[in-house]
Amino acid sequence: xxxxxxxxxxxxxxxxxxxxxxxxxxxxxxxxxxxxxxxxxxxxxxxxxxxxxxxxxxxxxxxxxxxxxxxxxxxxxxxxxxxxxxxxxxxxxxxxxxxxxxxxxxxxxxxxxxxxxxxxxxxxxxxxxxxxxxxxxxxxxxxxxxxxxxxxxxxxxxxxxxxxxxxxxxxxxxxxxxxxxxxxxxxxxxxxxxxxxxxxxxxxxxxxxxxxxxxxxxxxxxxxxxxxxxxxxxxxxxxxxxxxxxxxxxxxxxx
Ligand code: BG6
Numbered sequence: 001x002x003x004x005x006x007x008x009x010x011x012x013x014x015x016x017x018x019x020x021x022x023x024x025x026x027x028x029x030x031x032x033x034x035x036x037x038x039x040x041x042x043x044x045x046x047x048x049x050x051x052x053x054x055x056x057x058x059x060x061x062x063x064x065x066x067x068x069x070x071x072x073x074x075x076x077x078x079x080x081x082x083x084x085x086x087x088x089x090x091x092x093x094x095x096x097x098x099x100x101x102x103x104x105x106x107x108x109x110x111x112x113x114x115x116x117x118x119x120x121x122x123x124x125x126x127x128x129x130x131x132x133x134x135x136x137x138x139x140x141x142x143x144x145x146x147x148x149x150x151x152x153x154x155x156x157x158x159x160x161x162x163x164x165x166x167x168x169x170x171x172x173x174x175x176x177x178x179x180x181x182x183x184x185x186x187x188x189x190x191x192x193x194x195x196x197x198x199x200x201x202x203x204x205x206x207x208x209x210x211x212x213x214x215x216x217x218x219x220x221x222x223x224x225x226x227x228x229x230x231x232x233x234x235x236x237x238x239x240x241x242x243x244x245x246x247x248x249x250x251x252x253x254x255x
Contacts, residue, residue, distance in 0.1 A: 005029065012248050016241065019252065020233045024240040031246030032067075033222035038244050039070035042219050045242050046071050046153065047078075053151070053215055056082040061089040061149035061205060062108065063186065064101040067219050068155055072107040084114040087146045089154060090204035091121030093187050094166035117142045123187075123202045134203055146204050152213050156220040156232045157184040172198070183228035185218075185236060192227070192255075194234025210237045217242065226250025 013025045026045045030038035050060075062068055078084060086108045088101030097103055102118045109116035119142055121133060133139055157165075159181035163173055179197035181189040187200035188207055196207070210216050216237060220229055221244030229243065230251050243251075 009245065012245065015252060016243070016248050020241065022233075022238065022241055025248075026240065026242045027245055027248050028221070028242075029245050031221075031223055032244050033224050033246065036070075038221060039067055040074050042067065042221050042242050042244060043071040043074040046217060046219055047075055049217065049240060049242070050151070050153075051078050054078050054082070054084060055150070057084075058082075058150040059085040059087060059145055059148065060108075060151040060153065061087050061146050061213075062101055062105050062152075063089045063154040064093065064095045064099050064104060065155035065157065066099055067221070068101070068104050068153065069099055069107075071153065071219065072104045072111070075108050075111040077112050078114075084112060085109075085145065086112075086114055086116040087142060087149060088117075088119045088204065089146065089149075089152060090187055091119050091123055091125070091202035093123050093200055093202060094168075117145060119143075119146075119204065121203050123200060125201045125203070127201075130201060130203070139203065143203055147209060149205075149213060151215040151217065152205060152210065153217045153219065154185060156218060156225060156228050158182070158224060158228045159184045159189050163189070166200075183231040185232050190231050190235055192231050194231055194236075196235065207236070215239055219243070221247045223247060223250045227254055230254035 016025045028041040032038035086105035105116040162184040180191045181197045182192050183190045189198040217240045218238045219242045223246040226247050
């Protein structure tokens with residue numbers, strides 16, 4: 001029944017908190033691999049959490065992906081008085097337009113009467129283009145806003161699925177397989193022990209920047225992501241994990 005379901009979820013939250021050593025975990029019922037609306041439920045949990053933590057003039061950095069797109073779908077004004085700035089966390093990492101951070105931040109800003117900035121950066125970037133592009137005044141200004149974001153919201157992906165979605169070259173795909181990559185976040189690929197096995201060169205938030213950001217919110221769910229979540233948390237710094245019941249149960253089976 002309803003009460004035992006609630007009790008079950010909060011016990012699960014406690015187990016995940018202990019396992020990943022986190023201060024906050026929010027779990028929604030269901031499996032987002034099976035039902036699309038579960039992603040929207042994670043989205044609602046995220047919006048509810050954001051409402052509690054935002055302060056006037058906060059800048060919020062957001063990655064791409066279908067999970068973040070679901071957060072944008074269910075976004076509502078965060079409060080009556082303030083407006084917030086939404087920025088893409090990293091330069092374009094090869095996603096379809098609807099799943100790109102640029103699209104998602106514009107949607108979030110529209111729904112909250114906030115503002116947004118875009119990053120138009122090719123990916124992957126060569127070293128020389130990288131140096132030129134970060135010195136481009138418009139890019140540089142956005143990069144400063146990204147680096148000083150108060151909140152970061154990001155997804156975690158299954159490494160090989162993400163690599164394929166990004167039309168990664170055959171040679172890199174083989175490299176990722178050989179190095180046993182299992183998870184991906186922010187354009188970094190990790191093995192099951194959380195070691196970085198590859199990094200997509202682009203501008204924006206780097207993994208080491210996360211320690212300076214007060215509110216890092218990770219959103220990822222579905223049985224298929226249990227292993228990826230376990231792997232990412234061996235390396236990544238997060239304040240809150242928002243996930244679903246199926247991913248949480250799978251996570252508890254992972255080492
Ligand atoms: C991407 C993020 O766009 O979304 C990745 O940049 C993340 O870091 C991915 O792995 C997750 O995608 P989805 O569609 O599973 O939410």
